[in-house]
Amino acid sequence: MTATATRPQGAAPPATGxxxxxxxxxxxxxxxxxxxxxxxxxxLTLLPMAVSxxxxxxxxxxxxxxxxxxxxNYTQMFTEDPRYWRSVVTTLTYVxxxxxxxxxxxxxxxxxxxxxxxxxxxxxxxxxxxxxxGASMSIALVWRAIFNDGGSVDNLLSGMGIDIxxxxxxxxxxxxxxxxxxxxxxxxxxxxxxxxxxQIPVELYEAAAVDGASWWRQFRSITIxxxxxxxxxxxxxxxxxxxxxFTPAFAVSAGKGGPADxxxxxxxxxxxxxxxxxxxxxxxxxxxxxxxxxGVVTAVLFRTSRAWVFYANDTNEGGR
Amino acid sequence: MTTAPISxxxxxxxxxxxxxxxIALHACLIAVLLVxxxxxxxxxxxxxxxxxxxxxxxxxxxxxxxWSNYSTALDGVNEVSVGRLLWNSLLIACGAVLGNVIxxxxxxxxxxxxxxxxxxxxxxxxxxxxxxxxxxxxxxxYIIFNQLGMVNTYWPMILPKFLATDAFFVFLIVQFMRxxxxxxxxxxxxxxxxxxxxxxSVILPLTRPALITTAIFTFIWTWNDFFTQLIYxxxxxxxxxxxxxxxxxxxxxxxxFGPMFAMSVFALLPIVLFFLAFQRFLVEGMASSGxxx
Numbered sequence: 001m002t003a004t005a006t007r008p009q010g011a012a013p014p015a016t017g018x019x020x021x022x023x024x025x026x027x028x029x030x031x032x033x034x035x036x037x038x039x040x041x042x043x044l045t046l047l048p049m050a051v052s053x054x055x056x057x058x059x060x061x062x063x064x065x066x067x068x069x070x071x072x073n074y075t076q077m078f079t080e081d082p083r084y085w086r087s088v089v090t091t092l093t094y095v096x097x098x099x100x101x102x103x104x105x106x107x108x109x110x111x112x113x114x115x116x117x118x119x120x121x122x123x124x125x126x127x128x129x130x131x132x133x134g135a136s137m138s139i140a141l142v143w144r145a146i147f148n149d150g151g152s153v154d155n156l157l158s159g160m161g162i163d164i165x166x167x168x169x170x171x172x173x174x175x176x177x178x179x180x181x182x183x184x185x186x187x188x189x190x191x192x193x194x195x196x197x198x199q200i201p202v203e204l205y206e207a208a209a210v211d212g213a214s215w216w217r218q219f220r221s222i223t224i225x226x227x228x229x230x231x232x233x234x235x236x237x238x239x240x241x242x243x244x245x246f247t248p249a250f251a252v253s254a255g256k257g258g259p260a261d262x263x264x265x266x267x268x269x270x271x272x273x274x275x276x277x278x279x280x281x282x283x284x285x286x287x288x289x290x291x292x293x294x295g296v297v298t299a300v301l302f303r304t305s306r307a308w309v310f311y312a313n314d315t316n317e318g319g320r
Numbered sequence: 321m322t323t324a325p326i327s328x329x330x331x332x333x334x335x336x337x338x339x340x341x342x343i344a345l346h347a348c349l350i351a352v353l354l355v356x357x358x359x360x361x362x363x364x365x366x367x368x369x370x371x372x373x374x375x376x377x378x379x380x381x382x383x384x385x386x387w388s389n390y391s392t393a394l395d396g397v398n399e400v401s402v403g404r405l406l407w408n409s410l411l412i413a414c415g416a417v418l419g420n421v422i423x424x425x426x427x428x429x430x431x432x433x434x435x436x437x438x439x440x441x442x443x444x445x446x447x448x449x450x451x452x453x454x455x456x457x458x459x460x461x462y463i464i465f466n467q468l469g470m471v472n473t474y475w476p477m478i479l480p481k482f483l484a485t486d487a488f489f490v491f492l493i494v495q496f497m498r499x500x501x502x503x504x505x506x507x508x509x510x511x512x513x514x515x516x517x518x519x520x521s522v523i524l525p526l527t528r529p530a531l532i533t534t535a536i537f538t539f540i541w542t543w544n545d546f547f548t549q550l551i552y553x554x555x556x557x558x559x560x561x562x563x564x565x566x567x568x569x570x571x572x573x574x575x576x577f578g579p580m581f582a583m584s585v586f587a588l589l590p591i592v593l594f595f596l597a598f599q600r601f602l603v604e605g606m607a608s609s610g611x612x613x
Contacts (some may be wrong), residue, residue, distance in 0.1 A: 020548075021321070027435070027436045027437065028512070029434065029515040029516065030430045030434040030436035030439075030515075031430075031436065033426045033427065033429050033430035033515075033519070034346075034426070034430040034431075034436075034442075035425070036422075036423040036426060036482060036483050036484050037423065037427035037430075037446070037483065037484035037490065039483050040423070040480060040483025040484050040485045041445070041446070041449070041483075041485075042463075043483070043484060044457070044480050044485050044532075045452070045457060045461065045485065046459060047455060047464075048456075048457035048458075048460035048461050048464070049452075049457055049460075051459075051460035052398065052456055052458075052459055052460050053459060053461070055459060055460070060350075067447070072489075109349070109352065110584075112345060112348065112349060112420070113349070115345070116346070118344065118351070119346075119543075123349055123353070124603055125595075125603060126353055126598045127353065127356070128599075128603055128606070129360075130360075130593060130604070132358060132540055132591055132595055132602070133360070133588060133591060133595075135541070135544045135594070136544040136546075136562065136588060136591070137546050137562045137566065137569075137584075138565060138581075138585075138587045138588045139359065139363075139387075139584075140357050140364060140578065141565060141568065141569070141584055142360075142584070143359070144583070145362075145366070145577070145581075146359060148364060152358075152362060155485065163519070176600075183569075184356065184359070188606055191603050191606045191607045192606060192607055192609070194607065195607035195608070200322035201519070207561065210453060218427045232454075234384065240451055240453070243453065244453055244454065246546070246547050246549070247546045250569070251332075251569055252382055253321065254569050254570050255570070256568060263427070267455060267547075270455055271550075273460055274458075275551060279477055280459050280574075283459055284459050284460075286329075287453070287455040287456045287458065288456065290453050290455055290456065290578045291452070291453055291455075291456040292358075294451065294453055295451075298451060301392075
């Protein structure tokens with residue numbers, strides 16, 4: 001903290017113009033340190049991006065040379081492929097349900113944990129554990145079993161007189177079970193929230209309490225504004241991840257996206273087009289639309305963040 | 321690092337509640353926790369259940385422990401033993417850890433502590449790749465590895481890690497290195513250290529917490545990764561545990577449930593052990609990734 005606080009991020013360190021020889025030498029050294037990354041960025045990121053953009057305008061099956069077909073993949077995607085739109089709607093539904101609920105859960109538990117003194121470390125770790133385990137195929141299989149017909153969730157609900165049956169066989173409910181798996185992994189954003197909450201100066205709450213502010217008032221006027229950068233960070237990160245959900249949808253539907261394409265999330269359909277049907281050009285076009293969509297959503301979030309994200313750095317950073 | 325001693329400070333209005341409030345709070349937290357831990361308990365219990373109890377019985381605990389589930393699971397799938405699958409998973413995960421720790425710390429040192437032309441734009445590009453969906457580069461990467469004859473080997477899972485393609489970890493280590501006082505290197509320079517000496521002897525040892533976090537997260541994420549392995553590996557001999565579980569995805573017969581979840585336990589065990597051993601690094605690493613941005 002001490003070192004970063006005095007020097008704004010990204011700004012150049014104090015000018016060393018007075019010294020002569022070492023400067024160029026250190027430039028060279030920097031590139032040596034950077035060389036693996038540069039190689040990776042060029043060969044495994046930039047080049048593939050260019051190639052996939054090119055492929056998205058071709059018909060390519062991995063065996064014959066790519067055939068240039070212009071915008072055909074894109075027009076087919078948008079106008080002639082109902083399964084594509086199905087995957088878009090499914091993914092959006094999932095994102096809109098899973099991300100806000102996951103963050104709300106994370107924030108609620110973080111706020112509860114903030115005032116806990118005894119056993120805080122235990123709670124923190126226990127709530128965090130699903131975030132690490134949940135990405136695995138093992139847990140996805142558990143999910144499929146407990147949300148299946150006759151599984152624990154079905155039993156519990158019918159015991160309460162709610163008769164849904166197995167979620168994973170019901171279009172509409174199946175994607176909800178995938179969303180619940182994501183919400184279950186609220187530990188990672190929770191830990192970040194908790195760390196953010198602990199950075200809020202206690203004096204703010206004390207002053208507010210002296211002024212007679214209610215809990216809700218303090219939450220609205222202190223906690224949320226002071227936490228907004230962290231909230232924003234979590235929102236962007238979880239959103240980007242949610243757009244790319246794959247494993248649980250694959251497991252719940254045995255890799256097929258069923259029932260009735262109701263769990264055919266975007267990446268599952270992309271995998272299906274590219275690697276099962278060998279339409280690499282089409283899959284590349286899908287990948288580029290996903291890239292643009294994530295770019296647009298992130299840009300919109302950044303744009304709106306100016307209105308609600310409050311950075312306290314200007315007011316209280318100097319003293320630390 | 322130099323945050324106020326949080327644990328002793330009154331933390332908001334809730335801390336001043338009466339004991340009854342505190343007990344209610346703990347009760348709520350424990351209730352939520354029990355619901356959350358249910359799927360894990362279910363997994364463990366089911367791995368010991370005899371076939372007829374998996375769905376017929378509503379009890380969590382099996383009537384008797386069916387150890388044969390585990391011996392069946394040990395035999396593996398497609399005539400590949402669990403030992404072999406475990407070894408394959410380990411090989412990939414350890415290769416990835418080694419690659420990420422080496423390459424990400426090198427790149428992070430350049431970004432955090434050295435000056436060079438283009439640093440700003442390159443850093444911005446590096447940050448942008450954190451947000452880049454994997455799928456945008458997936459197919460050409462596949463074609464590249466296919467051309468190199470590396471499909472159905474472990475190289476597509478390991479090689480990119482040696483080229484610092486996991487920008488998230490570069491960022492994590494950069495954030496950590498920025499917190500180290502600059503005087504360290506100045507002192508080292510006066511003692512005659514070049515950038516390489518001061519990286520290896522001064523900065524790297526101090527960065528150990530961030531490196532450990534990187535190593536553990538890389539291990540767990542690589543171990544759990546399904547998509548990449550699904551695409552690149554097709555020979556059962558080469559399968560990882562995660563991939564082998566896939567063959568159960570199609571099988572819906574209840575008789576396979578016990579062994580399937582026994583195998584799932586094998587697949588989760590390393591993560592659980594890692595988590596228990598390193599939870600402090602994991603939780604703190606996650607917490608700091610969102611804060612000092």
